[in-house]
Amino acid sequence: MRRFLMLAAGLSVWFVCVTAQAAVVRYLSQHPLPRKMGGGFCYIDVPHVHDFGPSDPRMYRQVDGQYYFVGDPAPFDYQGPRTAYYGPHPIVEANVQFGHPEYCYLQGPHYHWYAPPPQASFEMRGGAYWFTGTYEPVYYQERPHYVAVNEAYAPIVYARPVVDITLAPAAFHGEIVGGGPGWRAGVVVGAPPPPVVQVGVGINVGGPPSTVIVEHDNGRHRGWEKHEHERGGWRGPPPGRGGGWRGNPQPVARGGGWRGNPQPAPAGGGWRGGQPQPAHGGGGWRGGGGGGKPSHGGGWKR
């Protein structure tokens, strides 16, 4: 009888144990570590598991139940190789096969740990790779959902790559955005009189040509300004403080948001003519200075 009771007790414990499932979260490659785990970066670049989930799912794509980090690793103490990109592009990490096109929706300059393969449609210009191919329909279908990755980066202060957008390739279909989350580098194309360019003014394209100023704030990168008067966007004359090109009349307000339809800008990328900006012409002008949330930023954009 005693043996029988002990056997029954053992089997009961065994049943409870085998039915209990531990938390196992699958990751496809490298990824940031949540702050509760001490922060930093996990450098395992093959499929692996942890007992914790991602800190911000907006920075991930789920592939067959595995989390794949699609963001910029730079703000997470990442110490591996970096390649600079500008604007949205297909994810071209050689070790990772999705079976279908997947896109990075980060706007503006950012890093990834992978470089594009030679056969991919990228051009290295102005310090970054620009995607010059054609976006698949899935890019537009999924953009409303995945563009939220930019909001995830909005409050993060870190050093983005410095990119000279005046060298944007003609075939780049994305938009030229004013700065970006945590990004204080400034690029001004045109000659606002006088050429007042402050640290962190972001990107402004438009206005009279002749001067190109690329500024960087020596690594301080204070990030997106929190004050509206410094947040970029077009601020017509007279010039105020903060950044932004202020030379020309206010562009036709067409709202912010991303409008990177597959409509190649005739002049390539942003409008950089010496004349007042076209009302509906190609390219685009985006207020600088960090511009607020990319999807809500002001400025003029074709």
Added chain:
Amino acid sequence: MRRSTTFVFCSILIGVALAGACGKKSAGGAAGAAAPAHVDGTTHTDAVLDAWKSAGLEPQGFAPVTPPPYVATYCERGTVGGVDATLCEYADDASVDRGQQQIRDEWARTGVHTGVVLRGKRTVLSAVDHELRDPNGKTINQLVQTFRKL
């Protein structure tokens, strides 16, 4: 961690209960069983250990596991930089798949802070960081990268 502790506790209880149920002490178990041998046609565990040493890693305490777990033909287990590593050689591809699945199932049951299971030919590397000795996974990644080159 708590689940791991629970699992260990459960295992002890089960062991005690089964021993009590069976009454007399169990027989010799694996004593007398033939020592497992390496599998031809795949990367041997000692070759992996040599590669890790050449890569600057320091494998410690590796010894054959008898009987081999995870339906393997031959296994060795030890640590590298605080990471528990198990190398198993398999006789056929189907066993490799079953073995990998058993490892994943075990992790799902017991929990694991960080775990990697990777196949090279018919040799499987399983690396587990139970005690957060490799918080950013650099040691595990080095184990994996070296293993993949073999």
